[in-house]
Amino acid sequence: xxxxxxxxxxxxxxxxxxxxxxxxxxxxxxxxxxxxxxxxxxxxxxxxxxxxxxxxxxxxxxxxxxxxxxxxxxxxxxxxxxxxxxxxxxxxxxxxxxxxxxxxxxxxxxxxxxxxxxxxxxxxxxxxxxxxxxxxxxxxxxxxxxxxxxxxxxxxxxxxxxxxxxxxxxxxxxxxxxxxxxxxxxxxxxxxxxxxxxxxxxxxxxx
Numbered sequence: 526x527x528x529x530x531x532x533x534x535x536x537x538x539x540x541x542x543x544x545x546x547x548x549x550x551x552x553x554x555x556x557x558x559x560x561x562x563x564x565x566x567x568x569x570x571x572x573x574x575x576x577x578x579x580x581x582x583x584x585x586x587x588x589x590x591x592x593x594x595x596x597x598x599x600x601x602x603x604x605x606x607x608x609x610x611x612x613x614x615x616x617x618x619x620x621x622x623x624x625x626x627x628x629x630x631x632x633x634x635x636x637x638x639x640x641x642x643x644x645x646x647x648x649x650x651x652x653x654x655x656x657x658x659x660x661x662x663x664x665x666x667x668x669x670x671x672x673x674x675x676x677x678x679x680x681x682x683x684x685x686x687x688x689x690x691x692x693x694x695x696x697x698x699x700x701x702x703x704x705x706x707x708x709x710x711x712x713x714x715x716x717x718x719x720x721x722x723x724x725x726x727x728x729x730x731x732x
Contacts, residue, residue, distance in 0.1 A: 542675075543682040546650035550643060550683070554690045557639040560632040561697055567631065568704050571595065575711070578718040585722075595712060598625045603719045618716050626709060633702050640694030647687015654680025 576592035658676030
């Protein structure tokens with residue numbers, strides 16, 4: 526219990542030494558990790574629920590929809606196109622699935638943006654800390670070491686915090702982006718398989 530209390534006290538002191546910039550950095554960190562956890566869970570669930578093309582086509586023939594959420598959404602668009610006699614138009618199919626692609630992309634761009642904002646906030650804190658230090662020097666010279674240390678501490682703490690928030694965010698964000706690109710590639714192959722099946726299906730013949 527004492528160790529925990531000391532750890533919390535040190536964390537509070539560390540946070541306070543960074544000045545006002547630490548609050549937006551904390552907010553960025555919380556939002557960033559919330560998005561990372563949510564997107565990671567979504568991708569893991571989607572991958573686990575994905576079904577092979579053959580299984581999905583078989584279920585489609587039975588007017589059932591199985592697979593991951595994006596697979597079911599693509600199949601619903603395909604059924605809609607086929608009912609209008611346009612099931613063999615791959616370009617039209619891609620246009621209709623743009624919304625699905627946007628949902629798959631989800632918050633990855635936001636994650637990368639937030640990871641890029643964090644070091645800029647850290648830099649802002651660095652500038653603020655150096656300005657404080659120079660103000661002390663101009664007012665008291667170099668004799669007031671405690672006041673100078675406060676400004677230097679603010680500069681270093683905010684820089685460190687910005688990097689601590691940014692580096693994992695950039696690494697994980699890029700990993701998530703690669704995972705999303707994989708999903709989009711599988712989606713493209715899935716749509717092509719549906720279009721091919723639609724061409725071979727007599728129900729897609731409008732003549």
